[in-house]
Amino acid sequence: MIKIILTIIFLLINSMSFSSTLYDFSFISIDGKKLELKSFKNKVLLVVNTASMCGFTKQYEGLEKVYQNYKDKGLVVIGMPSNSFKQEYNDENKVKDFCETKFNITFPMTKIVNVLGEEKHNFYKWMERQHGVKPKWNFYKFIFNKNGDFVDSFSSMTRPNSDRILKILNAEFDS
Numbered sequence: 001m002i003k004i005i006l007t008i009i010f011l012l013i014n015s016m017s018f019s020s021t022l023y024d025f026s027f028i029s030i031d032g033k034k035l036e037l038k039s040f041k042n043k044v045l046l047v048v049n050t051a052s053m054c055g056f057t058k059q060y061e062g063l064e065k066v067y068q069n070y071k072d073k074g075l076v077v078i079g080m081p082s083n084s085f086k087q088e089y090n091d092e093n094k095v096k097d098f099c100e101t102k103f104n105i106t107f108p109m110t111k112i113v114n115v116l117g118e119e120k121h122n123f124y125k126w127m128e129r130q131h132g133v134k135p136k137w138n139f140y141k142f143i144f145n146k147n148g149d150f151v152d153s154f155s156s157m158t159r160p161n162s163d164r165i166l167k168i169l170n171a172e173f174d175s
Helices: 002-018 059-073 092-103 122-131 163-174
Strands: 026-028 034-036 044-050 075-081 141-144 150-154
Touching: 044 059, 044 163, 059 075, 059 092, 059 163, 075 092, 122 150, 141 163, 150 163
Parallel strands: 044 075
Antiparallel strands: 026 034, 044 141, 141 150
8 A cells, every 4th residue: 555655756756757847947057057947938949959060950049039039029048968879079168169259159058968868958858758859969959839838859950040949039039
């Protein structure tokens, strides 16, 4: 009987963690400061796992361009460097320097996070559990609306300034 009660309690506690919202997650910025997603309420978020030594690294240019074009409307791009695919530096300072000097990145970046495996950040666990999506490679993109609701995901093959992504962003800002 005790086993059954403990199992029920365990399941209830686990199911409560499934009901997290986007705004429950926080990261450490690449500058070492707390980066809470709740600080971006009423903003559209484009979250991207990035890497400095990937064939898709040039997408930083498109991400920055989209950010510059839409930030005054309420877009926040968040870059999340990851070495889960073995294509990122192991040092946040190198990542920051690379992004700023090669691509003039001004959007928020997190410290290096895992996006796969047992060590993946809780945000990515939540994305897989709640929305059935996970990065299959670097530069996988997630869009969230102003209410923090998941809108869509895009593979590495989809450029940040593609018609598909811009159509969603424009619809979010026209609503």
